[in-house]
Amino acid sequence: MRRCILPATILLVSFLSLPVLGEQPSADYKSNPKFQSAITEGKQLAQHRQLSFALDAYKKANKIADGKDIDTLNEIFALQIQTGRYKDAVSSASSLESAATTPALKSRAEVNHGYTLFLQAGDKHKPELMHAADVELKAALVDNPQNASAFYLDGKILAYLGNMDAARDQFKGCLTCISPKDPSYLRAQHFADDPALVLHKMAPAFxxxxxxxxxxxxxxxxxxxxxxxxxxxxxxxxxxxxxxxxxxxxxxxxxxxxxxxxxxxxxxxxxxxxxxxxxxxxxxxxxxxxxxxxxxxxxxxxxxxxxxxxxxxxxxxxxxxxxxxxxxxxxxxxxxxxxxxxxxxxxxx
The missing domain is CATH 3.40.30.10 (Glutaredoxin)
Structure with missing residues (x-):
């Protein structure tokens, strides 16, 4: 058996496209040269796939920002997901919830939190973590009833928990929030028709x-x-x-x-x-x-x-x-x- 290898310099960990919480009011720390230097260092290290070092750089910037910079928290959260630091990511998701200034932004943070708990549940889908994720995602829908990501992920979690009727309802809810032209629409439609498909190893939608x-x-x-x-x-x-x-x-x-x-x-x-x-x-x-x-x-x-x-x-x-x-x-x-x-x-x- 012969094969050609993908160069290690461009390998990435595949993960869910995570919502970004958006812009925030300008703050004095943004003009701090140490903050700017840490952000630049984090970006460069991430580009070169030195993810752990990039995470350290963003943590340094976050400390300078007193833990309140949303963009930096998003970078930290995403890097923690990519490097499998799910427990740390839960903490970062909680920080993002606290930093959110509107219900819509809080809803996005709650989806991040639910997604991290889902990842923590692992291949065995540990019930206590799956139920905790379900709680976060339902909270996200209270804060933003049009959050398609919350509907979709909660549908998957409910299917793993064996509640197929509730899972179907969530996938149907997702369909009301996205355009039929969206690449994810057909996958959500398939799951709404047959939530049991979630239990199989599905090919990535693309x-x-x-x-x-x-x-x-x-x-x-x-x-x-x-x-x-x-x-x-x-x-x-x-x-x-x-x-x-x-x-x-x-x-x-x-x-x-x-x-x-x-x-x-x-x-x-x-x-x-x-x-x-x-x-x-x-x-x-x-x-x-x-x-x-x-x-x-x-x-x-x-x-x-x-x-x-x-x-x-x-x-x-x-x-x-x-x-x-x-x-x-x-x-x-x-x-x-x-x-x-x-x-x-x-x-x-």
């Missing part, structure tokens, strides 16, 4: 603009199986796998399968020329900043994911020589036997 200009939304695949192929033109093992992917695209043409190849290439022209030369006719997307790769936790290529017609992540295969075809046959057969929902606008491959 929407990207493909090479042909069309929008690819994972949750809009209309009951089809999805194969995601992370690769690059300069990756030797990926080039060895290309005939196999082309074979899959040809063999399953007309079947309920969508293939999307996600490239790490930085050179757009080279990427396009390679695709044209090799007649890669399925969906193509260039993940130049590796943001989508981080969502999936991809650190090396070639890397495959198979996703069933419900959006459940069914398999992850790394390196060349993976039995992708065998897994797809089973998933496609199951998709054919299931009731077919309305298909999405993107034709796939």
């Amino acid at each position: 929407e990207v603009t493909a090479l042909d200009g069309s929008k690819f939304n994972l949750d809009a695949m209309g009951g089809r199986v999805v194969l995601i192929d992370f690769w690059a033109t300069w990756c030797g093992p990926c080039n060895e796998e290309l005939p196999h992917v082309k074979k899959i695209a040809k063999e399953f043409a007309g079947q309920p399968l969508v293939i999307i190849s996600v490239s790490w290439d930085s050179d757009e022209t080279k990427w396009k020329n390679f695709i044209n030369k090799n007649e890669m006719t399925w969906v193509q997307y260039r993940d130049a900043d590796h943001s989508l790769s981080r969502e999936f936790g991809v650190e090396s290529i070639p890397h495959y994911f198979t996703i069933d017609s419900d959006g459940v992540l069914t398999a992850e295969m790394l390196g060349s020589g993976s039995d992708v075809e065998g897994k797809l046959k089973k998933l496609i057969a199951r998709a054919k036997s299931a009731p077919q929902p309305q298909t999405a606008s993107h034709s796939g491959n």
Whole structure:
């Protein structure tokens, strides 16, 4: 098995997009050279992925601000989440709640608090922490009844707690707060239809603009199986796998399968020329900043994911020589036997 590794300098811990509490009135500490220096140092260290040192720098700035700078608290909170310091993040979320000056801002802080408790609950979903998270998220909805993030996360938590009817209500509430054009809308709709899906390992929800200009939304695949192929033109093992992917695209043409190849290439022209030369006719997307790769936790290529017609992540295969075809046959057969929902606008491959 051969693979290409993602350079360590751009690795990030994937985490929920956390709401920022927004601007605050100017304060004397902002003109303090020590405060400004600490903020600059924190930003630079974070950019170079030295997260623990960046956290220390922001803590220094927060101390100078007497713990009242909302922007600094947000940076501290986000870094604590990224580095797995969940207990510390709970404390920071409480500080953000105290610093909030409006009900809407307090609601965002309460979502942060609930999310951190959810993370603390871990894979075992410890009931006491899940119930505590539920309390925080319901408080967030009292402060802002239009907080879509609070509805969505509380729906997930209630599903884990086994309260499917209440979970469905929260997902429906989420749908009333976001536009149907929002990439998260379809995922929330799927969960509202069947909250039990929360209990499965779902692929990250995402929407990207493909090479042909069309929008690819994972949750809009209309009951089809999805194969995601992370690769690059300069990756030797990926080039060895290309005939196999082309074979899959040809063999399953007309079947309920969508293939999307996600490239790490930085050179757009080279990427396009390679695709044209090799007649890669399925969906193509260039993940130049590796943001989508981080969502999936991809650190090396070639890397495959198979996703069933419900959006459940069914398999992850790394390196060349993976039995992708065998897994797809089973998933496609199951998709054919299931009731077919309305298909999405993107034709796939």
